[in-house]
Amino acid sequence: MITETVCLKRWNTRLNGYLLELATTRFEQALFKSNRVxxxxxxxxxxxxxxxxxxSRDRDARKGPYPxxxxxxxxxxxDDYLFDGIRVLLGEDGSVIDESGRPILQYVWGKYWVNNHAHILAAASDYSLEAIYxxxxxxxxxxxxxxAVQRKISQRNLNKLxxxxxxxxxxxxxxDIFxxxxCNCEENRGLVSLRDALLPKLMSGEIDVSKIDVAQLNSHLEKRKAAASVLSLIFPIALPGLWSPMQ
Structure with a gap:
C-alpha cells in the first residue's frame, strides 16, 4: 500500500510538470499571435x-494546520491564517532570483500565512494570477x-517591471490547467499524510497488510494513467518512464 501511495504521488508530481509545460507553451503561442508590454x-x-x-519561538507556540x-x-x-485564496508570492530579499535571473515564485491557494520576505501579488485586472505567474x-x-550582499526587490522596482x-x-x-x-497538489498532501500515518503502524505490525484491499487505490492509479494519455494527445512531448513505478 505504501508503494502504491508513493507511486501515485510521483505520478501526480510528473503530471503537474506536464501541466505547467503545457500552460507555458500555450502562453508562448498566444504571445506569437498578439502581445503587449x-x-x-x-x-x-x-x-x-x-x-x-x-x-521561530512564536511559531513553536502556535503550531497548527496552516502553511x-x-x-x-x-x-x-x-494555528491561524492571514490570506484565503489564490496568490502569487515573489521573493523580496535573500533568494530572489534563480541562476537564469528569473524570479523565485510560489503559486499558493487555500488558507495560509506569509512572512515579510515575500511580496504578495493579487489579481487587479483582466489578467488572471495564473497568467501573471x-x-x-x-x-x-x-x-x-x-x-550586493543581501539581494532585494523593492515594491517600487517590482511595480515598474x-x-x-x-x-x-x-x-x-x-x-482549467491550474x-x-x-487538485493534484492537494491529493499529494493527502497522500503524504496517509503515508506518515501508516508507515509507523506498518513497521510495528499494528496493521496487517495482507488484509488491506488496495483496489480503490489502484483505480486512482489507472485514472492518472488515462489523464496523462489524454494530455499526451493534446501536448505531444515524450516523458520517458512517466508511468514506471521505479521513476
Missing part, C-alpha cells in the same frame, strides 16, 4: 501590508534586484 503594477495589487512575520510561507517555500505550519516565470528580472502579455481572453484555458494542478 505592461507594467506589473498595472495588473496586480501588492498586499505586502498584510504580512506579519513570526519568529507559513517564507521567500521560497513553506517554513512552518501555524507564467509571465513572471519566463521574465529575467536581474535588473530590478538591488544589494515590464512584462510581455498576450490578449487576456486568449489565456482563459489557464483556469485547477487540475491544484
Amino acid at each position: 505592461v507594467r506589473l503594477g498595472d495588473i496586480v495589487k501588492l498586499e505586502d501590508s498584510k504580512r506579519v512575520p513570526l519568529n 507559513y510561507y517564507g521567500a521560497t517555500s513553506i517554513m512552518d505550519y501555524v 507564467i509571465a513572471l516565470q519566463r521574465t529575467p528580472i536581474s535588473h530590478i534586484v538591488t544589494g 515590464k512584462l510581455e502579455m498576450p490578449d487576456a481572453k486568449s489565456l482563459e484555458y489557464l483556469q 485547477a487540475a494542478y491544484r
Whole structure:
C-alpha cells in the first residue's frame, strides 16, 4: 500500500510538470499571435501590508494546520491564517532570483500565512494570477534586484517591471490547467499524510497488510494513467518512464 501511495504521488508530481509545460507553451503561442508590454503594477495589487512575520519561538507556540510561507517555500505550519485564496508570492530579499535571473515564485491557494520576505501579488485586472505567474516565470528580472550582499526587490522596482502579455481572453484555458494542478497538489498532501500515518503502524505490525484491499487505490492509479494519455494527445512531448513505478 505504501508503494502504491508513493507511486501515485510521483505520478501526480510528473503530471503537474506536464501541466505547467503545457500552460507555458500555450502562453508562448498566444504571445506569437498578439502581445503587449505592461507594467506589473498595472495588473496586480501588492498586499505586502498584510504580512506579519513570526519568529521561530512564536511559531513553536502556535503550531497548527496552516502553511507559513517564507521567500521560497513553506517554513512552518501555524494555528491561524492571514490570506484565503489564490496568490502569487515573489521573493523580496535573500533568494530572489534563480541562476537564469528569473524570479523565485510560489503559486499558493487555500488558507495560509506569509512572512515579510515575500511580496504578495493579487489579481487587479483582466489578467488572471495564473497568467501573471507564467509571465513572471519566463521574465529575467536581474535588473530590478538591488544589494550586493543581501539581494532585494523593492515594491517600487517590482511595480515598474515590464512584462510581455498576450490578449487576456486568449489565456482563459489557464483556469482549467491550474485547477487540475491544484487538485493534484492537494491529493499529494493527502497522500503524504496517509503515508506518515501508516508507515509507523506498518513497521510495528499494528496493521496487517495482507488484509488491506488496495483496489480503490489502484483505480486512482489507472485514472492518472488515462489523464496523462489524454494530455499526451493534446501536448505531444515524450516523458520517458512517466508511468514506471521505479521513476
